[in-house]
Amino acid sequence: MARINDNFQKLPGSYLFSKIAHRVADYKQLNPQSKIIRMGIGDVTLPLCDAVVKAMEHATEEMAHRETFRGYGPEQGYAFLAQTILDNEYATRGVSLETDEIFISDGAKSDTGNIGDILGLDNIVAVTDPVYPVYVDTNVMAGRAGNLLENGHWSNIVYMPVTKDNGFVPELPQKRVDVIYLCFPNNPTGTTLTKAQLKKFVDYARENEALILFDAAYEAFIREKDVPHSIYEIEGAKEVAIEFRSFSKTAGFTGTRCGYTIIPKTVIAYNEKGEKVALNRLWNRRQCTKFNGTPYIVQRAAEAVYSQAGKEQVRAQVDYYMGNAKIICESLQAAGYEVFGGVNGPYVWTKTPENMNSWEFFDYLLKEKNIVATPGVGFGPSGEGYIRFSALGDRDNTIEAMKRLD
Amino acid sequence: MARINDNFQKLPGSYLFSKIAHRVADYKQLNPQSKIIRMGIGDVTLPLCDAVVKAMEHATEEMAHRETFRGYGPEQGYAFLAQTILDNEYATRGVSLETDEIFISDGAKSDTGNIGDILGLDNIVAVTDPVYPVYVDTNVMAGRAGNLLENGHWSNIVYMPVTKDNGFVPELPQKRVDVIYLCFPNNPTGTTLTKAQLKKFVDYARENEALILFDAAYEAFIREKDVPHSIYEIEGAKEVAIEFRSFSKTAGFTGTRCGYTIIPKTVIAYNEKGEKVALNRLWNRRQCTKFNGTPYIVQRAAEAVYSQAGKEQVRAQVDYYMGNAKIICESLQAAGYEVFGGVNGPYVWTKTPENMNSWEFFDYLLKEKNIVATPGVGFGPSGEGYIRFSALGDRDNTIEAMKRLD
Numbered sequence: 001m002a003r004i005n006d007n008f009q010k011l012p013g014s015y016l017f018s019k020i021a022h023r024v025a026d027y028k029q030l031n032p033q034s035k036i037i038r039m040g041i042g043d044v045t046l047p048l049c050d051a052v053v054k055a056m057e058h059a060t061e062e063m064a065h066r067e068t069f070r071g072y073g074p075e076q077g078y079a080f081l082a083q084t085i086l087d088n089e090y091a092t093r094g095v096s097l098e099t100d101e102i103f104i105s106d107g108a109k110s111d112t113g114n115i116g117d118i119l120g121l122d123n124i125v126a127v128t129d130p131v132y133p134v135y136v137d138t139n140v141m142a143g144r145a146g147n148l149l150e151n152g153h154w155s156n157i158v159y160m161p162v163t164k165d166n167g168f169v170p171e172l173p174q175k176r177v178d179v180i181y182l183c184f185p186n187n188p189t190g191t192t193l194t195k196a197q198l199k200k201f202v203d204y205a206r207e208n209e210a211l212i213l214f215d216a217a218y219e220a221f222i223r224e225k226d227v228p229h230s231i232y233e234i235e236g237a238k239e240v241a242i243e244f245r246s247f248s249k250t251a252g253f254t255g256t257r258c259g260y261t262i263i264p265k266t267v268i269a270y271n272e273k274g275e276k277v278a279l280n281r282l283w284n285r286r287q288c289t290k291f292n293g294t295p296y297i298v299q300r301a302a303e304a305v306y307s308q309a310g311k312e313q314v315r316a317q318v319d320y321y322m323g324n325a326k327i328i329c330e331s332l333q334a335a336g337y338e339v340f341g342g343v344n345g346p347y348v349w350t351k352t353p354e355n356m357n358s359w360e361f362f363d364y365l366l367k368e369k370n371i372v373a374t375p376g377v378g379f380g381p382s383g384e385g386y387i388r389f390s391a392l393g394d395r396d397n398t399i400e401a402m403k404r405l406d
Numbered sequence: 407m408a409r410i411n412d413n414f415q416k417l418p419g420s421y422l423f424s425k426i427a428h429r430v431a432d433y434k435q436l437n438p439q440s441k442i443i444r445m446g447i448g449d450v451t452l453p454l455c456d457a458v459v460k461a462m463e464h465a466t467e468e469m470a471h472r473e474t475f476r477g478y479g480p481e482q483g484y485a486f487l488a489q490t491i492l493d494n495e496y497a498t499r500g501v502s503l504e505t506d507e508i509f510i511s512d513g514a515k516s517d518t519g520n521i522g523d524i525l526g527l528d529n530i531v532a533v534t535d536p537v538y539p540v541y542v543d544t545n546v547m548a549g550r551a552g553n554l555l556e557n558g559h560w561s562n563i564v565y566m567p568v569t570k571d572n573g574f575v576p577e578l579p580q581k582r583v584d585v586i587y588l589c590f591p592n593n594p595t596g597t598t599l600t601k602a603q604l605k606k607f608v609d610y611a612r613e614n615e616a617l618i619l620f621d622a623a624y625e626a627f628i629r630e631k632d633v634p635h636s637i638y639e640i641e642g643a644k645e646v647a648i649e650f651r652s653f654s655k656t657a658g659f660t661g662t663r664c665g666y667t668i669i670p671k672t673v674i675a676y677n678e679k680g681e682k683v684a685l686n687r688l689w690n691r692r693q694c695t696k697f698n699g700t701p702y703i704v705q706r707a708a709e710a711v712y713s714q715a716g717k718e719q720v721r722a723q724v725d726y727y728m729g730n731a732k733i734i735c736e737s738l739q740a741a742g743y744e745v746f747g748g749v750n751g752p753y754v755w756t757k758t759p760e761n762m763n764s765w766e767f768f769d770y771l772l773k774e775k776n777i778v779a780t781p782g783v784g785f786g787p788s789g790e791g792y793i794r795f796s797a798l799g800d801r802d803n804t805i806e807a808m809k810r811l812d
């Protein structure tokens with residue numbers, strides 16, 4: 001008889017954002033007049049910038065004519081985009097990479113979700129707590145997580161708390177681990193690591209033959225100087241780290257879908273005989289077998305992000321969102337809240353008042369202020385007592401929401 | 407230490423089409439003057455039709471304005487496209503489905519590759535031989551295939567030959583199996599099953615609590631009346647079959663990327679306790695966790711395939727390719743070759759002459775005729791002695807290639 005993957009049955013009921021959507025929908029049904037401002041899910045609100053739109057129009061025109069039509073492209077993405085990304089994102093920071101070390105995709109969620117395909121099921125995985133749920137859930141599905149414990153942790157996953165107590169800087173795992181997920185600027189806390197702090201993880205990985213999966217989806221929001229944009233700015237990282245990036249937040253591509261993954265050919269893991277195997281080759285095989293490339297028009301759109309006009313327009317969008325973040329931080333502080341993040345990332349991580357738990361404060365904000373935020377505990381038990389505000393919304397709505405908190 | 411998924415090391419060197427590309431590139435380098443006609447990979451050559459282009463232009467314009475901009479869409483795809491597909495592809499054939507039984511994706515390759523995520527690793531898998539390599543390779547990666555045998559089969563996979571001897575109609579597996587991949591109209595042979603022939607598989611699955619993964623990527627090419635377009639035209643299939651479809655060949659979306667997967671809520675498999683579990687819910691969880699939806703503009707483009715103009719234009723493209731198929735079949739027969747397929751599918755499956763093996767005939771065609779075809783043995787040992795011609799090329803090139811075979 002056909003058998004399911006039983007690991008799926010270990011997953012709790014629903015994905016965090018579905019749960020929020022249901023609560024909001026229920027409230028809205030009972031209170032149809034309420035003007036709800038959504039600061040929950042990290043979706044962008046500004047339209048695609050002019051340079052990107054022009055590139056999409058041009059590419060659409062190409063697809064309309066036999067001479068310029070594009071069918072199957074390389075599964076790894078077109079060289080024109082790969083080279084443009086390497087020139088603009090990496091060479092400018094002194095990081096030298098070849099075009100066969102970058103894989104264009106439909107987004108960082110797919111890649112951070114699918115990367116487990118090339119890794120053994122017996123790896124011990126470490127994540128921060130709180131954490132982007134995809135890292136944990138995909139490991140539950142694969143069977144690496146063990147069982148869900150009463151405290152909300154999984155028995156086989158090693159957690160590295162990031163809380164006010166440690167300044168949101170995770171400590172190295174106390175138990176030896178094989179695979180470490182890091183997301184900085186962090187989702188959900190909006191906080192960052194300095195180069196020195198990140199180097200400790202790179203050194204740990206080199207000493208312990210571990211692999212770092214580094215999610216840099218929010219790097220465009222970095223404002224401060226000592227914050228690394230790429231893990232490859234850290235010496236030795238090219239031996240131990242895979243980096244994930246996305247155009248979703250950088251250029252408003254949440255509905256357009258493009259991201260990329262860097263796997264330097266020097267990044268290795270071990271086979272059952274203890275021999276070194278380059279992960280670049282395995283991921284290439286995975287992508288060639290299970291993926292058929294990102295749409296041509298989307299790749300041309302992403303390329304336009306790096307044109308002179310594109311760079312300026314995208315920078316203006318990022319500035320707009322970071323302007324929101326400043327308003328959120330200052331307003332919350334003025335209202336007596338304790339806030340973190342929001343300086344190098346588009347999320348403001350806020351301590352709940354009066355010992356309310358995350359969902360209590362979520363309900364308070366929804367019902368009393370008609371504001372939707374994301375309960376911190378939804379990202380892990382160490383997120384209890386926090387709530388996340390997204391700065392990726394509309395400016396007027398952001399100001400209006402903050403006024404309601406006065 | 408970080409460990410790889412050792413199953414990857416069982417895979418033979420390279421994906422079939424990469425191997426072909428290398429052989430052609432090597433020949434081209436030595437013979438730069440040669441005018442090579444590519445009839446190998448099944449890529450389309452006609453540009454996107456006017457209705458699709460107009461829809462993409464319109465959607466691009468929407469993305470340029472704040473009021474009409476779209477960020478994250480539903481991971482399952484927009485309802486406007488889901489409903490349009492169900493109305494046009496299924497309701498018209500008497501198949502009733504709900505919008506939460508269809509999942510829009512970036513293509514059938516991704517979905518047929520990723521579907522294994524929700525299935526147990528101990529399922530016994532059956533495939534036809536020859537077969538689209540993705541079905542086998544993804545099961546090798548997951549660990550369901552066992553070991554590669556000398557004859558080119560995998561030890562744990564059950565093979566159902568489709569050859570001239572059985573009229574390209576697979577027999578039911580002699581050993582009990584749990585999961586059966588079927589692709590009809592078939593890639594690579596271009597042949598089909600009648601409703602009665604397909605019903606035997608549905609009945610088998612119902613009797614043996616097996617699951618059918620039905621790839622209908624080529625259904626738009628069906629010309630004959632008794633050939634089912636959807637497996638759900640067969641009674642009982644809604645309990646045992648998942649269907650995969652694609653706009654790649656239908657509407658020239660190989661570089662635009664859109665497909666969809668149908669999982670009726672009545673399709674079940676069993677958990678470790680022997681309880682029935684609906685696969686729809688598991689796939690929904692998989693997609694919500696590892697996928698972020700198909701680009702909005704691409705979904706609007708796919709929707710336009712079903713406008714009045716779109717239907718006519720896409721039908722004309724399919725007619726064009728089937729015109730090529732007719733030319734290929736007739737020319738090969740006139741030149742003394744034995745051919746199959748090409749009537750309800752865009753591939754012509756040809757017996758190699760004079761007992762040449764597939765790669766010998768490939769080399770002969772490449773070097774003597776400057777034609778690239780796909781060696782049948784690349785799709786499995788029962789493909790030995792055959793070669794596949796694609797009808798998805800340019801008409802003039804198709805005619806020119808066939809002239810060279812005179």
